[in-house]
Each structure stands twice: as structure tokens, then as C-alpha cells.
Amino acid sequence: MQFEYFINGGDFSKAGQASSQFKKVLQQLNVAPHTIKRIVVALYEAEVNIVAHAFKGKISIELQPDLVSMLLTDEGPGIPDIEKAMEVGYSTASPKVREMGFGAGMGLSNIKNNADLLEITSIVGKGTTLKISVNLSKQE
Amino acid sequence: MAVRHFHHALKIRTETCFGCTHCLKVCPTEAIRIRNGKAVLNENRCVDCGECFKACPVQAIYIDQDDFERIHGFEYRIALLPSIFLGQFSRKYNREQIYDAIKAVGFTHICEVEQSTGILQQQINRYAAENPDKKPLISSFCPAIIRLIQVRFPSLANNIMLLKPPLDITALYCRKKLTDEGVNPARIGVFYITPCAAKIAAIKSPVGEDYSMITGVINMDFLFNRVYRHIKNNLSKDVTGNDDKVLNADAIRWSLTHGESDHFEGRSFAVDEIHNVIDFLEKVENEEIKNVDFLELRACDESCAGGALTTANRFLIVERLRSTKNEEISSRESKSKTIEDYREYLEHRIKIQEIKPRSIMKLDDNMETAMLKMDQVKEIMKLLPGNDCGICGAPTCHAFASDIVQSEADIRQCIFIQKCRENTGELTLFESLRLMKEIWGKEKF
Numbered sequence: 349m350q351f352e353y354f355i356n357g358g359d360f361s362k363a364g365q366a367s368s369q370f371k372k373v374l375q376q377l378n379v380a381p382h383t384i385k386r387i388v389v390a391l392y393e394a395e396v397n398i399v400a401h402a403f404k405g406k407i408s409i410e411l412q413p414d415l416v417s418m419l420l421t422d423e424g425p426g427i428p429d430i431e432k433a434m435e436v437g438y439s440t441a442s443p444k445v446r447e448m449g450f451g452a453g454m455g456l457s458n459i460k461n462n463a464d465l466l467e468i469t470s471i472v473g474k475g476t477t478l479k480i481s482v483n484l485s486k487q488e
Numbered sequence: 489m490a491v492r493h494f495h496h497a498l499k500i501r502t503e504t505c506f507g508c509t510h511c512l513k514v515c516p517t518e519a520i521r522i523r524n525g526k527a528v529l530n531e532n533r534c535v536d537c538g539e540c541f542k543a544c545p546v547q548a549i550y551i552d553q554d555d556f557e558r559i560h561g562f563e564y565r566i567a568l569l570p571s572i573f574l575g576q577f578s579r580k581y582n583r584e585q586i587y588d589a590i591k592a593v594g595f596t597h598i599c600e601v602e603q604s605t606g607i608l609q610q611q612i613n614r615y616a617a618e619n620p621d622k623k624p625l626i627s628s629f630c631p632a633i634i635r636l637i638q639v640r641f642p643s644l645a646n647n648i649m650l651l652k653p654p655l656d657i658t659a660l661y662c663r664k665k666l667t668d669e670g671v672n673p674a675r676i677g678v679f680y681i682t683p684c685a686a687k688i689a690a691i692k693s694p695v696g697e698d699y700s701m702i703t704g705v706i707n708m709d710f711l712f713n714r715v716y717r718h719i720k721n722n723l724s725k726d727v728t729g730n731d732d733k734v735l736n737a738d739a740i741r742w743s744l745t746h747g748e749s750d751h752f753e754g755r756s757f758a759v760d761e762i763h764n765v766i767d768f769l770e771k772v773e774n775e776e777i778k779n780v781d782f783l784e785l786r787a788c789d790e791s792c793a794g795g796a797l798t799t800a801n802r803f804l805i806v807e808r809l810r811s812t813k814n815e816e817i818s819s820r821e822s823k824s825k826t827i828e829d830y831r832e833y834l835e836h837r838i839k840i841q842e843i844k845p846r847s848i849m850k851l852d853d854n855m856e857t858a859m860l861k862m863d864q865v866k867e868i869m870k871l872l873p874g875n876d877c878g879i880c881g882a883p884t885c886h887a888f889a890s891d892i893v894q895s896e897a898d899i900r901q902c903i904f905i906q907k908c909r910e911n912t913g914e915l916t917l918f919e920s921l922r923l924m925k926e927i928w929g930k931e932k933f
Contacts, residue, residue, distance in 0.1 A: 349859055364776050371774065377858040378850035381643035389775045413855050484855070 351409040355398045357424065360448055363399040366407050367392040373411075379484060387416055387482045390462040393455045394478050398422045400445050402475065418480045426472040433468075434460065496534055497551050497688035497705075498541060502526045505548035507928055509878045511540035516762050517639060517848065521891070522881035525929020533848045535635035536689040537762050537787045538796035551685045551797060554704035556714075559594055562677030566662055567595040567711075568655065568702065571602050571740040572683045572792045574812075575805030576712045581719060584727040589718040590711070595679075597662070598732035602739040603827050604657035604834065609751045611838055615649050616754065616781060622647050624772065624780040627748055629653050631690035632787035633765060634843060638695070641769050642845030650696065650840045654742060655680065655687065657834055659701035661827050668825075677703040681711050683795030686787060696840035708797040734826065740812050743792035746784070754781030761789040851893065865889045873904045881927040901927060 351373065353366035367388050374384045391407070398405035402424025410417045427433045436457045441450060460466045465481040507525040519533035520540060527540070527548070541549045559565045567590050577586060587598050616625050626647045628634060637644050652660075659678050667673050680702050682688055691700045741747045749756040757780060759768045765785045771777040788794035793805035827834070851865070852858040868889040875885070880901040882888035891897035899905055900915060900923055909915035925933055 349863070364771070364774060367774055368770060372849070373862070375642075375847060375849040376851045376862055377855050378847070378853055379855070381645075381845060381847075385643045385773070385775075388773070392774050392776060411859070413859070 349411045351407075351411065353407040353409075355395060355402075355405040355407065355422075357399060357401070357403045357405070357422075360399055360445075360450065363396050363450075364392055366395050370409060374416075377411075383482065383484060386462040387418075390459045390480050390482065391418060393459045394418070394420045394480060396450055397455050397476075397478075398424070400441055400450055401425060405475075412484075414484050416482045416484060418478075418482075420478040420480070421475065422477075423475045426474055426476055427468070427470040428472050430468050430470060495689055495693035496529065496531055496536055497553075497685040497692070498529065498534065498536055498538065499550055499552050500527050500529060501548045501550055504546055506546065507932075508545060510543040510545060511549060512878055512881075512883045514539045514543045515883065516636070516766060518883050518887045520883065522878075522927055524926065525931065532846075533639065535632050535639060535787075536684075536686040537632040537636070538685045539762065541685065541796045551688065551707055553682075553688070553707040553710065554679070556594075556706060556710065558704055559677055559679055559706075562703070563675040564597065564666055564671055564677065565595045566597040566599050566666075566676065566678045567706075568599050568601055568659055568662070568678055568680040570655070570681065570683060570743060570792065571600065571735060571809060572743055572795065572798060572805060573681055573708060573712070574740070575793060575808045576708070576798060576800045577716070577719075577808075579808055579811070582727070583733050585719055586715065587732050588727050589715045589722070592718050592722070593711075593714045597666075599658060599662040599678075600732065600735045600739075601655050601658050601680075602742045603734050604654045604661060605739045605742045607827065607831055607834055608651065608654055608657060608838070609748075611651055611835065612649060612748070612751075612782075613753050615651055616752075619649075622649070624783045625649050626783045626785060628696075628840070629743075629748060629784065630686065630786045630791075631695070632684070632686035632762065633785045634690075634695055635686070636762065636765065636787070637769070638843065638845050639848040640766065641773055642847045643773055644769060645843050645845040648843050650842065652697075652838050652840055656697070656701060657838060658827075660837060661830050661834055663701055664830060664833060665825060679704045679706050681706050681708050683708045683792050683797050684788065685796055696843050698841075708795070709799050712799050737812055740809050744806055744809060745786060745791045747791070749782060749784040752782040752784075755779065756782035756784065758784040758786075760786040760791050760794075762787045851890065861893045864893045868892055868899065871899070871905065872902060877903070879903045879927075898923070 351370060370391060371384060371388045402422035405420060405422030408419045432438055434456050459480060463480045464483045467479040470476040505526045507522045511527050512520045512522060516539060517533045517535055519530045521528050574583060574586060590598055624647060628649050628651055634648060637648060663676055663678060666676050682705050688705045691702045691705055694700050745760045746758045749758040759765050790802040790806055794802040798805060850858060851861040872885040872889060880888045882891055888897060892899050906915060906920040910917060910920060
């Protein structure tokens with residue numbers, strides 16, 4: 349099954365809506381609660397990254413009985429040093445964004461911790477693409 | 489298919505119900521449908537929060553209690569009394585007067601529920617320290633919240649602290665104390681005076697416990713009427729010194745909002761009213777809200793003061809309980825034992841079993857079947873008007889679409905679909921009228 353969500357950069361009041369909607373889908377499909385949590389936390393962090401840094405973005409999710417593949421593409425500044433961005437606590441968020449409770453520099457590492465696969469490609473000045481996959485374990 | 493998980497205290501009086509849809513709209517778990525002109529409750533979805541009871545304009549929803557006369561089957565008749573009961577009375581009536589009247593209407597003992605909160609409070613902090621993985625720790629106080637988490641937030645079920653609520657600890661204590669004094673346990677009847685439906689359901693079918701220490705349940709409004717009438721008719725009588733009075737001011741406020749969270753060492757939140765709780769838990773579940781240590785969550789607005797079975801206005805109840813001072817209790821030397829003497833006994837028995845999630849959101853146990861059903865729901869949603877009018881007997885178009893996919897409803901129950909099909913000749917007026925009668929009853933046509 350395919351799902352698509354469109355994200356507007358800078359609209360923090362709506363950050364998290366796509367993750368919440370997709371969570372409801374996973375719940376209806378009887379995915380194990382701890383797996384749902386991993387998927388939703390990874391997706392939420394990635395969604396907030398688009399809101400915080402990019403102009404706009406798109407989330408495309410492909411759901412198969414054993415795998416969730418999430419592709420997040422944005423038009424934005426891109427990440428100059430991906431390795432550095434992966435470090436815990438590294439953040440380029442503006443003080444304004446931090447004041448809102450975002451931008452603690454935990455995002456990418458938190459995605460990595462919850463995903464089975466994370467691929468990041470980025471072109472500075474153009475945008476960033478994240479591919480996040482989570483395996484769906486059999487029902488306990 | 490229909491495995492019954494719960495005893496429910498909420499019941500629908502079909503002779504009074506006229507299918508007005510007020511309850512349909514307020515139910516936070518979409519547990520109500522209208523069939524044949526009456527509200528019907530889905531027992532696996534209902535969490536006994538009491539929202540439908542509060543919304544019903546004709547009192548067609550009632551809360552099933554035990555027959556009051558049942559107390560007389562016991563020689564020792566204990567009223568297990570939450571402090572909220574005191575808040576039902578205006579401040580001109582004091583605790584002694586109220587307690588004397590409770591005894592005059594039939595009880596032999598009064599056992600104040602919140603007297604165990606001192607013990608519990610310590611245990612909560614210890615439990616939090618021992619279970620750092622359960623963050624945020626969710627209080628087990630409100631049974632409607634426990635059930636809500638089981639059915640709507642399965643991934644948070646593991647965060648509920650596995651400690652008895654004050655009610656069960658105190659029930660254990662008052663039984664043990666009397667038995668130690670030489671009373672035959674069979675002669676002890678412990679009756680909880682409940683402010684809500686959820687507590688009744690929790691007692692009749694406990695979650696995380698094999699059985700309950702409580703013999704029966706009396707609705708708070710029922711006892712209030714009896715007690716208040718007695719007080720009014722006996723104003724001239726002297727009140728006796730009453731040593732059932734053991735609660736201090738902190739304990740009295742335990743069941744109000746912030747009653748628990750104020751005592752927690754760490755970052756805590758107190759959220760009341762079930763829709764507020766749902767909003768908050770959505771964010772906790774997504775980890776949008778993080779680094780919280782403790783959550784006090786209550787289904788009713790103003791917590792237990794807003795319980796469906798309270799008679800006074802909830803804000804007045806809160807005012808009375810908050811203004812209660814630490815009275816002369818500590819100065820009075822009591823000969824009999826107190827709950828402190830049983831601390832160790834109670835601490836050994838304070839744990840409850842694991843609380844298992846049981847999601848109501850899944851479309852099917854099998855994921856591939858669930859995916860098929862989800863596609864069907866999507867397709868049906870394209871046909872429905874999306875204005876959630878409730879004429880089909882379901883609370884929302886989405887709930888209706890799910891019902892259709894689960895073979896519990898017929899798409900022709902939608903009034904918009906009917907009009908379209910009448911227009912194309914696919915449906916006769918006679919047939920659409922028959923469908924409407926099935927939902928709304930013959931009397932309305």
C-alpha cells in the first residue's frame with residue numbers, strides 16, 4: 349500500500365500530523381505496538397527535520413506485510429556534512445526553533461536508532477532525501 | 489468473535505432511550521451505534537468513562553449498582569468512602585455529622601479510601617526509581633484511563649505503574665484489620681461508595697488482579713440522598729466524636745487533579761478529562777512529548793469531582809476539598825491500630841499483574857487481510873459525504889465505513905447514498921424507508 353503526505357517548511361503547528369496519521373494506519377493493520385512506536389518516532393523526527401530546515405517536502409511510504417519503506421524528500425538547504433549531522437547533539441537549528449522545543453540535535457541519531465535501515469543523500473542548496481526502512485516482525 | 493473482556497457498569501434503559509445520538513457523538517472510543525431506534529453499546533470498545541451517561545438528556549443510560557439492602561447481609565458493614573463524598577455537602581456540615589449519618593442509614597464502619605495514599609506515594613517514587621524503562625510512568629489510579637490505554641494506546645500499556653490504586657490498598661487494610669481483631673471474614677461486607685462507572689467496572693472485573701477485596705458497590709448519588717435527608721431531619725441531635733476520621737489535607741486532595749502528581753519527585757503532568765488525555769497521549773506515544781517522568785491521567789473533568797455519580801457541582805466539590813484544613817486528627821490519641829501498623833503487610837501486596845493491551849483499532853488480526861480491509865474503507869470513504877451526520881447510526885463516516893467492511897453495516901444505511909440510488913432507480917423508496925426504520929425504529933416514521 350502507498351501513502352503520501354506533503355509537508356510545509358516552517359509550519360511547526362502542524363509538525364507531527366503525518367506521523368500521527370500514519371500511526372493510525374499501522375494500528376488498524378495490527379502491527380505490533382513496539383514496532384509502531386519505532387516507525388512513528390523515526391518518521392516524526394524526519395518530519396520535524398523537513399519542517400525545521402526545508403521549504404517543503406514529501407513523504408512517500410510503501411507498506412508491505414513485512415516491511416515499511418519511507419522516503420522523505422525535501423527542497424531545502426541540504427546537509428553539507430552528513431557524518432557530522434549524525435552526531436548526537438549536533439544541530440544547526442536557529443535559536444528560535446530551539447525555543448519551540450525542537451532542534452536539540454538528536455533527530456538523525458534517533459531515526460537511526462529506531463530504523464533497520466537509514467540512507468541519507470543530500471545536495472547542498474537543493475535538498476535532502478532520507479530513506480528509512482523498518483522490518484515488520486510477525487505478530488507475537 | 490465477540491469475546492467479552494469487561495464487565496460494564498453502564499447500561500442502557502431501552503424503554504427510555506429514543507435514539508437521540510447525544511451519546512453517539514461524545515463516546516471517545518466510538519463504542520455506540522444506533523440500532524432500531526436505541527443506543528447499543530459495543531462492550532469491547534467501551535471503557536466505562538461515563539461520557540455517554542453525562543450526555544444523555546433523558547437518563548436512559550444508568551450505572552448499575554448493587555442493591556443497598558445487600559449490606560444487611562453482613563454484621564460488619566464497611567462504607568469504603570472516598571473523600572469526594574465529603575465534597576457533596578456544603579461546608580456547614582462537618583465530617584462528624586456526615587459520618588454519623590452514614591452510620592445511621594446502615595453502615596457500622598467508615599473506612600476513608602485515601603488513608604493509604606501516604607504508603608502509596610512512597611511506593612510510586614520507589615517504583616519509578618526501580619523501573620526507569622517505563623518512562624513516563626502512568627498512574628494506575630483511574631480505571632477508565634487504564635482501559636483507554638489498553639484499547640487505544642496499546643504501546644503505552646507497559647508504562648502503567650503496576651501498583652494498586654488507593655481504593656484496593658485500603659480495602660485490603662480494613663479487611664485485614666477487622667480479621668486481626670477476631671472478626672470472621674465472612675461477616676465483613678466492604679462496600680465502595682463510587683463516584684463513577686469505571687470504578688464499578690474495575691471492581692466487578694479487575695484488570696491486573698484476580699479478584700477484588702470489595703463486596704459491593706453503592707452509587708454515590710444514592711448514598712448522598714439517604715445521608716443528606718438523614719442530616720436534614722436530625723439537625724438538633726448532637727454529633728458523636730468519630731474516630732473514623734483519619735485523612736489529612738493532602739490525602740483528601742489525592743483524587744483531585746494534581747493530587748498525585750504534586751507528590752512525585754520528578755517532571756510530572758496532571759491531565760484531566762478524557763479527550764484532553766487522548767490528545768496528550770497521542771503526543772506521548774509519538775514521543776513529541778518526551779522526558780516526562782510521571783503522568784497523572786483522569787477521565788473526568790476536575791478528576792473524581794467530575795465523576796458521573798457526584799451530585800454537587802464539580803468546582804464546588806474541589807473548593808470544599810481544597811479548603812479542608814489539617815484538623816485536630818493528629819492530636820487525638822487513638823487506641824486502635826492505624827494503617828501505619830499495616831504498612832509492611834500492604835507494601836507486600838501492593839503490586840498488580842501486567843496490564844495487557846487489546847487494541848480496538850485493528851481491522852483484522854491478519855495483516856494482509858487488514859490491508860485489504862483498509863483499501864475497502866478508503867474506497868467506501870470516497871462515496872460517503874464526510875459530514876459525520878450520524879443518520880446511519882454510526883458516529884462518523886469513517887466508523888461507518890469500518891462497520892461496513894466488518895459486515896456490521898450496509899452502505900445503503902447512508903442517507904446520501906440512499907438519495908443517489910433512489911434517483912438512479914437502484915433503490916425503491918419503500919426499501920430505503922425500511923432501512924431507516926431499522927436504524928431509527930418504526931415509531932419515528
